[in-house]
Amino acid sequence: MSLTRRTFLGASAAAVASAPALTAQANDKIVVGVMGTGGRGTHLARSFAAQPNVEVAYVCDVDPSRVAAAQKVVAEGGRSSPRVVADFRRILDDRAVDLFVCAAPNHWHAVSAILACQAGKHVYVEKPCSHNAAEGEMLVAAARRADRKVQMGNQRRSMPKVIEGIQALRDGIIGRVYFAQSWYTNNRPSIGTGMATSPPAGLDYALWQGPAPAKPFRSNYLHYNWHWFWNWGNGELGNNGVHTIDLCRWGLGVDYPTAVTSAGGRYRFKDDQETPDTQVVSYDFADGKTITWEGFSCNQIPASPKPNALFQGERGSLALFDNGYTVYDERGRETKKETGGTTGDALHFANLLAGIRGGTRLNSEIEEGHKTTLLCHLGNIAHRTGKRLVCDPARKGAITNDEAAQRMWAREYAPEWTPRV
Numbered sequence: 001m002s003l004t005r006r007t008f009l010g011a012s013a014a015a016v017a018s019a020p021a022l023t024a025q026a027n028d029k030i031v032v033g034v035m036g037t038g039g040r041g042t043h044l045a046r047s048f049a050a051q052p053n054v055e056v057a058y059v060c061d062v063d064p065s066r067v068a069a070a071q072k073v074v075a076e077g078g079r080s081s082p083r084v085v086a087d088f089r090r091i092l093d094d095r096a097v098d099l100f101v102c103a104a105p106n107h108w109h110a111v112s113a114i115l116a117c118q119a120g121k122h123v124y125v126e127k128p129c130s131h132n133a134a135e136g137e138m139l140v141a142a143a144r145r146a147d148r149k150v151q152m153g154n155q156r157r158s159m160p161k162v163i164e165g166i167q168a169l170r171d172g173i174i175g176r177v178y179f180a181q182s183w184y185t186n187n188r189p190s191i192g193t194g195m196a197t198s199p200p201a202g203l204d205y206a207l208w209q210g211p212a213p214a215k216p217f218r219s220n221y222l223h224y225n226w227h228w229f230w231n232w233g234n235g236e237l238g239n240n241g242v243h244t245i246d247l248c249r250w251g252l253g254v255d256y257p258t259a260v261t262s263a264g265g266r267y268r269f270k271d272d273q274e275t276p277d278t279q280v281v282s283y284d285f286a287d288g289k290t291i292t293w294e295g296f297s298c299n300q301i302p303a304s305p306k307p308n309a310l311f312q313g314e315r316g317s318l319a320l321f322d323n324g325y326t327v328y329d330e331r332g333r334e335t336k337k338e339t340g341g342t343t344g345d346a347l348h349f350a351n352l353l354a355g356i357r358g359g360t361r362l363n364s365e366i367e368e369g370h371k372t373t374l375l376c377h378l379g380n381i382a383h384r385t386g387k388r389l390v391c392d393p394a395r396k397g398a399i400t401n402d403e404a405a406q407r408m409w410a411r412e413y414a415p416e417w418t419p420r421v
């Protein structure tokens, strides 16, 4: 974007807080830096680079063996090759960068996104937008204070037929809607029993851990398997659960729950995995509405096309898919079927870029992303404490019946990375 606009964007929180709110012009180039180049970050680097008038100027990973593929896909088709950095703060230091994209593991999401806002960057942060509830609240506050656009990576919010299906619910197609059911199934293998060993050559494990309290390296932590250890991940609920619980919350039009339960465990394999592979969570809301999510990480349920979310109302049901939705009457007879909608996530990226350039409303503005992510954190707190949580919607979902559970709202940090807003 133009230098004149960028001269306002100081690197310190104070400078940003005092900067006037600026709107980019519709044709401004947007310069992007991507943190974390695993499967997801590489896809994001390629996809943002393919958007009109966007330059991916940086790709960043603490594992040098992973970043070359991301650099290559960005440079495809004659585009200029991005700089490779290992420390994401080099992206934040560069005033030319407008948008910071975070696809590092979950324990980095809110911490790096808060620093990015404070450095004047807009942010695309992968789901879940936080590793715990407190830092999610801090991220919302940081976005507001710095007046930055922050979008979470729950791309179904931008899929046209999903939007249409939710609108149909709003318009009363099945009458008053009071129940939404969602699930995830996979056939993940065991992660086995890890051994104390050195991290892979070249990988900066200290910077990989960053804000999480340091743990000695073991052979089955990474890549990807960090999802199943509470120090870095949020289990399947905070992994794939976020996507479909978000649809349920959106469709029911609810924010903070009144009660949360969780049943399940690590049932399929006996190994190092700390998070459940089999889990059923439920969320009650005021005015008589409930969401459930069933997670089967190690059981591929027979493959009938299962909707992402199934809504029940006074006059029937609505099954929501990525590319459409099906409506049934009270007796289960199909009354309407919509298919053929665009899927994928390009429209979600385009929505954020339009928001940065012209003030278009974000489809998954960070406060909405936080509310859904919070449901996942609450489900995991219910699981880990074995308690039915009573929550106060008037206090942003705070847990009122169990002090030990409420203490899990936040975490300990490696001191140098403690987030501050």
Ligand SMILES: NC(=O)c1ccc[n+]([C@@H]2O[C@H](COP(=O)([O-])OP(=O)(O)OC[C@H]3O[C@@H](n4cnc5c(N)ncnc54)[C@H](O)[C@@H]3O)[C@@H](O)[C@H]2O)c1
Binding pocket: 035, 036, 037, 038, 039, 040, 041, 060, 061, 062, 063, 066, 086, 087, 088, 103, 104, 105, 106, 108, 126, 127, 128, 153, 154, 155, 207, 208, 209, 210, 222, 223, 224, 225, 239
């Ligand atoms: N929206 C979606 O549909 C979707 C799909 C897949 C993954 N995701 C999310 O994207 C994130 C990444 O997923 P993944 O499957 O690529 O995980 P992954 O573990 O395979 O990759 C993460 C990468 O981040 C790197 N990393 C860790 N710390 C870093 C740091 N300080 N600086 C730079 N890089 C760092 C790791 O070395 C690794 O290469 C997860 O949070 C996941 O929830 C979202």
